[in-house]
Structures are given as C-alpha cells and as structure tokens.
Amino acid sequence: MINIAIDGPSGAGKSTIAKIVAKTLGITYLDTGAMYRAVALHVVNCGKNPSVEEDVTPLLSDINITYIKDNDENKICLNGKDVSQDIRRHEISKCASEVSKIPAVRLFLVDMQRKIADSSDVVLDGRDITSYVLPNAKYKFYLTAKDTERAKRRFEELKAKGQEVSYEQILADVKDRDFNDMNRDFAPLKKTEDSFEIDSTDMSLQQVVDTILTKIKEIDEKNSAKTQEKNVNTQVIKKVKDRKKQRGRWFYKGLANFARKVLRVLWITKIYFKENFPKNTKALVICNHYSGFDPCVIMSRIMGKDSKVVMKNEIVANSFIDKVSKELGCIPVKRGEADVTAVKSIMGALNNNQPVLIFPEGTRNRQKTKELLPFKQGVATFAIKAKAPIVPMIYYKKTVIFGRNKLMVGKPFYLDEFYDKKLNDVREVATQYIFDKMQELRKEIDILVENCKGSKKKYLEYKKNQSKELSSDVGDGRKE
Numbered sequence: 001m002i003n004i005a006i007d008g009p010s011g012a013g014k015s016t017i018a019k020i021v022a023k024t025l026g027i028t029y030l031d032t033g034a035m036y037r038a039v040a041l042h043v044v045n046c047g048k049n050p051s052v053e054e055d056v057t058p059l060l061s062d063i064n065i066t067y068i069k070d071n072d073e074n075k076i077c078l079n080g081k082d083v084s085q086d087i088r089r090h091e092i093s094k095c096a097s098e099v100s101k102i103p104a105v106r107l108f109l110v111d112m113q114r115k116i117a118d119s120s121d122v123v124l125d126g127r128d129i130t131s132y133v134l135p136n137a138k139y140k141f142y143l144t145a146k147d148t149e150r151a152k153r154r155f156e157e158l159k160a161k162g163q164e165v166s167y168e169q170i171l172a173d174v175k176d177r178d179f180n181d182m183n184r185d186f187a188p189l190k191k192t193e194d195s196f197e198i199d200s201t202d203m204s205l206q207q208v209v210d211t212i213l214t215k216i217k218e219i220d221e222k223n224s225a226k227t228q229e230k231n232v233n234t235q236v237i238k239k240v241k242d243r244k245k246q247r248g249r250w251f252y253k254g255l256a257n258f259a260r261k262v263l264r265v266l267w268i269t270k271i272y273f274k275e276n277f278p279k280n281t282k283a284l285v286i287c288n289h290y291s292g293f294d295p296c297v298i299m300s301r302i303m304g305k306d307s308k309v310v311m312k313n314e315i316v317a318n319s320f321i322d323k324v325s326k327e328l329g330c331i332p333v334k335r336g337e338a339d340v341t342a343v344k345s346i347m348g349a350l351n352n353n354q355p356v357l358i359f360p361e362g363t364r365n366r367q368k369t370k371e372l373l374p375f376k377q378g379v380a381t382f383a384i385k386a387k388a389p390i391v392p393m394i395y396y397k398k399t400v401i402f403g404r405n406k407l408m409v410g411k412p413f414y415l416d417e418f419y420d421k422k423l424n425d426v427r428e429v430a431t432q433y434i435f436d437k438m439q440e441l442r443k444e445i446d447i448l449v450e451n452c453k454g455s456k457k458k459y460l461e462y463k464k465n466q467s468k469e470l471s472s473d474v475g476d477g478r479k480e
Helices: 014-025 030-045 055-063 090-099 102-121 128-132 147-158 165-181 205-266 295-304 319-327 340-351 378-386 424-449 455-474
Strands: 003-006 028-032 065-070 073-078 122-126 139-144 195-200 271-274 284-286 310-311 331-334 355-358 390-395 406-408
Touching: 003 014, 003 128, 003 205, 014 028, 014 030, 014 122, 014 205, 014 331, 014 378, 028 030, 028 073, 028 102, 030 055, 030 073, 030 090, 030 122, 055 102, 090 147, 090 165, 102 122, 102 128, 122 128, 128 139, 139 205, 147 165, 195 205, 271 295, 284 295, 284 378, 295 355, 295 406, 295 424, 310 340, 331 340, 340 355, 340 378, 355 378, 378 424, 390 424, 406 424, 424 455
Parallel strands: 003 122, 003 139, 028 122, 139 195, 271 406, 284 355, 284 390, 310 331, 310 355
Antiparallel strands: 065 073, 390 406
C-alpha cells in the first residue's frame, strides 16, 4: 500500500497540498482534520462543550463519518448529511483543536483512519499522522510555514468566503492552536526524525507539490536499489530452502500415502452406493463418528486425494503429525471458538471444487450407540455459503479394526431453499433439516443390514417392492 503521511501546524497548506498530491498520483485523499471537525460540529450541534471529556465521549457512539465522491472531490458526511462547508467555519476550527485533545476521540478516529490506510492507497494529513496514526508510513513529510504567513492565508481564505474576521484574531488563534497541538498530552504535533521538512512560507503550491513528488521518487529509487540487492540474496536463500522443503514434503507425502494404504487394509469397510458420491465437484461430506480412523476409508476410497477433512486442532499439536496430516488433507479447527483460519480453509477448498469431510456431531460417539448426537451448525453454514451439495454417509455401528465395517453413501441434497435468506434466521432450521436427512439414511442402512442381510441386491428388490405396495395402496384409495 502507498501511504503518504503529511503533518504540520494549522494553516500550513497540508490539506490543499495533500489533495493535489493524491490527484496527481491517482490515489485517495483522506482528510483527517475534517474528521475532527466533524466530531466538533456534532458536539456543538448537541449543545455540549468540546473541551469537556465527559460531554464529548458519550457522543462518539452516535457519530458515523463517511465520504462521498463529487466531481473528483471527497465530501465528508456526518450521519448521512454533507457537512463539508459547515466544518470549515472559523469557530469549528477552534473546537476541533479542543476535541482532538480528548484521548477517546483520537482513538475513535485513529482506528478508523488506520483501517482505511491498511486497505487502500491514501494520502493523510494532520497533526500526528507520522508519529502516531501511521508511524510505519513509507513517505513522511512535515509541512510548515511562519505563523504570520499561515494567519495571512487563513484570513484571505475566510474573507473570500464572505466571513467577517480580523487578521489579528486569526493570528492569535493560530498561535493558540500551535501551542495546544504541540503541548497536548496525547499524540502531540511534532516532527519525527524520518519526516522530510518543507517550509512553504515563500513557496507556491506547485513548488511544494513538486518537492513532495521529487522526494517520493528519490525514496522509491533508493528502496528499489536496496530491494534488488535484497532480492538477489533472498532468491539464493529461497532456492536452498525450497530444495530442503521439497525434500521434506516428499518425505511426509510418502508417509501420508503409506498411511492411506495401511489404514485402508486395517479398517476393512464394505461401502454401499459409492456411486452416489459426485465426482469432480465441491461437496460437503457428512458422516456419523465413532473412531479417529473413520475418515481414512471415506477419504481414500470415496473422496480421493484432493479431498479435505475437518479435525480438532489437538490432534496436530505434534509438529510431525501436523506435517503428515497436512499431506492427508486435514484442516485443523479450534473447537469452542471462531476459528477464522479454519473457516477460510474450508471455504477455500469448496470454492476450489474440492470435497470436504465434516463430522456434524462435532465429536465421537463414545457410547457407540446408533443414535446420532446433536448436530453443530457449521455444516449448514458452509453448505449455504458455498451453495455446495451435502453428501450424507453413515456407518452402521461402531467401527473397529479388522471389523468389516459397513458404510452407506446417501444421495446428495442441497439447501437451496435457504440460499436467499439471512443465514442467522435459517441456520437452526437448516441444521435440523440435515439431521432429519441423516436419520432417514440411518433407517435405510438398518434395513439394508438387518432386513436384507447386507445384500445390495436384496435391498434394491426390497425398495422396489415397497414402492409397488405404496403405489398400490394409493391406487386402491387406502392412502390419501
């Protein structure tokens, strides 16, 4: 990001210069002084004293400052109203200096300014931009001028706008504001060591702008030379590290492939209706959960090597296991908290057309019963956000090594009826819908194993006969 920070006393021409520099470079101008003026205006409009912290602080939560673009000019809005002219009144300038001394006001606006600077190229001007707001800005300037010259500029500006003011009063106000800005306890006005000072007393606007642009070019050229030298060294180091990393990755990749084959042999599983699993597309795969080895067969025999599985973070606490698990496609998640990294990884996999296995119960069924534990709401959230199909799978009973486990793959379904609704309003209902679908699959695998002795052929005949009986009942009028 390009962050240009300009500090200096009142009337030095910071705002005008900053606007020209921003327009020349094609980046955003953020008028920080206008923000303080907007706060001061709100305080005055509420009939409160801008110098009394107890009056000002409670009002901050009611303030919303935004900018609108109008003919290449940023206009500032206070709670939706354009106040670009109102905040330039002489009395508001003095009030802005008062509210700026209040720590709560500065913290409120500085947080806003930093967020904007982190996300876009900006030019900022103010009193403490280089020292406090953006101390790591690449380009820093301190723009000043004699107080008499600054008072003269301000006097002529206000006179041109038709405001009746005296030069003497403006000069006194400039001196007072300089003293207040330089001696306030919180983030006072000062020139930082890494700021380039420009005295604009005897300079035109264009001369100041040219000086700033020339200095920016010098900084870029100097940094470019350093960067090129650094890049050469970095590339050499990177090549060495990449070789080591690649060798290490092949080692862990080999272990992961070996683990897949071994667990596939040990975790003997009969899979029914594997053809229900959609190929080459994103999908949220859900399954009941008995053992830590449950995912192995699903991922190796159904989902494929590009699949992902969500697992609790505690499993990858060991660095060796962590590296192997990454090659296995594991996404560790911190339970009981909002794990942003895990959420991004899951959504990233789905958006990349990769299937993701999630155990909606959130933990293993340690009682080893057939009953499903209550579902977490994460599956519904991801399925709705990614508009991905949900593929239900269910183990007949607790899974064991060499136990000839049985797994049934259900038909994919979507939560499309919830796509256009607010997530918070439908998450609970959607989760119950998923739970009901899994309960239906639970009944089907019971029929398959218990009624049909695990025979897929008998199960299909059973379903066919059941369908005929249902049709017959409807035709005879015995069912409505």
